[in-house]
Amino acid sequence: MHEALNRRRFVTATAAAGFGLALGGTAAAAAEQPAPAAASTAGAAEKPALLGGKPVRTRPFPAWPRMDSREDKALLDVLHSGKWFRGEGQCVNRFEAAYAQLTGAKHCLATANGTSALFASLGALGIGPGDEVLLTPYTFVATLNVVLLHYALPIFVDIDPETFQIDARKIEAAITARTAAILPVHIGGSVADMDTILAVAAEHKLPVVEDACQAHLAEWRGRKAGTLGTTGCFSFQITKNLCAGEGGAILTDDEALAGKCYAFHNNCRPRAKAGYNFGYVGGRGANLRMTEFQGALLLAQMTRLEEQSNTRRQNAEYLTGMLREIPGITPARTYAGCTRNAYHLFMLRYDARQFAGLPRAKFIAALNAEGIPCFAGYAPLNQEAFLKGTIQSRAYQKIYSKAEIDRWEERTQCPLNERLCQEGVWMAQAMFLGPRSDMDEIAAAVRKIQGHAAALAKA
Ligand SMILES: *Cc1c(COP(=O)(O)O)cnc(C)c1O
Numbered sequence: 001m002h003e004a005l006n007r008r009r010f011v012t013a014t015a016a017a018g019f020g021l022a023l024g025g026t027a028a029a030a031a032e033q034p035a036p037a038a039a040s041t042a043g044a045a046e047k048p049a050l051l052g053g054k055p056v057r058t059r060p061f062p063a064w065p066r067m068d069s070r071e072d073k074a075l076l077d078v079l080h081s082g083k084w085f086r087g088e089g090q091c092v093n094r095f096e097a098a099y100a101q102l103t104g105a106k107h108c109l110a111t112a113n114g115t116s117a118l119f120a121s122l123g124a125l126g127i128g129p130g131d132e133v134l135l136t137p138y139t140f141v142a143t144l145n146v147v148l149l150h151y152a153l154p155i156f157v158d159i160d161p162e163t164f165q166i167d168a169r170k171i172e173a174a175i176t177a178r179t180a181a182i183l184p185v186h187i188g189g190s191v192a193d194m195d196t197i198l199a200v201a202a203e204h205k206l207p208v209v210e211d212a213c214q215a216h217l218a219e220w221r222g223r224k225a226g227t228l229g230t231t232g233c234f235s236f237q238i239t240k241n242l243c244a245g246e247g248g249a250i251l252t253d254d255e256a257l258a259g260k261c262y263a264f265h266n267n268c269r270p271r272a273k274a275g276y277n278f279g280y281v282g283g284r285g286a287n288l289r290m291t292e293f294q295g296a297l298l299l300a301q302m303t304r305l306e307e308q309s310n311t312r313r314q315n316a317e318y319l320t321g322m323l324r325e326i327p328g329i330t331p332a333r334t335y336a337g338c339t340r341n342a343y344h345l346f347m348l349r350y351d352a353r354q355f356a357g358l359p360r361a362k363f364i365a366a367l368n369a370e371g372i373p374c375f376a377g378y379a380p381l382n383q384e385a386f387l388k389g390t391i392q393s394r395a396y397q398k399i400y401s402k403a404e405i406d407r408w409e410e411r412t413q414c415p416l417n418e419r420l421c422q423e424g425v426w427m428a429q430a431m432f433l434g435p436r437s438d439m440d441e442i443a444a445a446v447r448k449i450q451g452h453a454a455a456l457a458k459a
Helices: 002-024 027-032 035-045 069-081 091-103 114-124 141-149 168-174 194-203 255-265 292-302 305-324 360-369 385-391 394-399 402-411 415-423 437-451 453-458
Strands: 107-111 132-135 153-156 179-183 209-211 231-235 248-252 329-331 345-350 424-428
Touching: 069 292, 091 107, 091 248, 091 292, 107 114, 107 255, 107 292, 114 141, 114 209, 114 231, 114 248, 114 255, 132 141, 141 153, 141 385, 153 402, 168 194, 179 194, 179 209, 248 255, 305 329, 305 345, 305 437, 345 415, 360 424, 360 437, 360 453, 385 402, 394 402, 415 424, 437 453
Parallel strands: 132 153, 132 179, 209 231
Antiparallel strands: 107 248, 231 248, 329 345, 345 424
């Protein structure tokens, strides 16, 4: 370990010296040196920024969201038309048609946000009190909240630490006579093991609601994430790879189900061929409609989606290759069936033992100080106090017996997820929209921290 570190310091020191010579030479020679790469190697020899050294990077990463005159025009056109409601304008309709075409889904329903897409999907499928829904504990809280909003019982299936996804091989053991749906999440924009999930679902005749809120344009064996299950749900919230501040969509190939989703999201009123339909259909409903402003913004944002997602993927794959070489850093693996990763998040596991015991929080603080934004990600959702409070609430006690509630506590243990939540480190999607040299700087900052891990751990 020590020898390796010393060798690394020697290599970076010579590289820095070489750069110094180039700087002292002709302007042409200096211009040949790519500044970011040189800065990163020079930085490694220095003290960590957290201990007063010079940060590897001072320039910001690409800003998010992106916008130009396309967005100006799209929004002003809606504004001046006065048609701000989807019953009058055409932007939401046009977005639905475009997103269905892009993904290959037969039907697309736009919604106010991703949470309402999931809520409406479960509502249209008739999920309700007494039902059990299987989900991953490694997800955003909305995946859980929509189950609770229908008074169903969330049953957590432990994760696969290699991929950060639900461990699909453990789903079958969690199925009971009360299981009503499987709710896999394509976390980080990578895709859960859909071969196994769809096979188990078919065998037990269960609907699959894909939470693809982080997985725009991701693919499983060449098919778009969100088109493999019974429904697929997307979010267009500001942080997502396709965004309009807020927004969501449901994809499905099932025409009758698409109609039920529409009615659920439109206060039980069906889709009208033109104008607005004042009849009622279905059971329960709410107003979960998207505005014309969101639809217009999404149509403009969509013009960049393909190119941005290619850039993210190229950068993320390049970074993965570099970080894999660093002991103690394990980037999330992508299943072989996931033929396209959307990289909403770049997720890795951090092993403090390979960093002189430097705790994860300090590793993150040190990386942030080097100019590399990153964060710790999810805490164990299945252990949240608010969840236990909900399951023990008056409403839940009316539906579920004391024995069922006690058993629920036992059934929601996910030890691998707890460990993952202690080891995970994330970088957000917009960091991957810049030049490849940004990735070199990220890797250089991690190497620099490893080289000074003992000093950082003591500080
Ligand atoms: C963002 C997100 C949601 C919810 O989407 P909103 O648009 O914020 O309501 C649901 N699930 C996952 C995994 C998400 O990342």
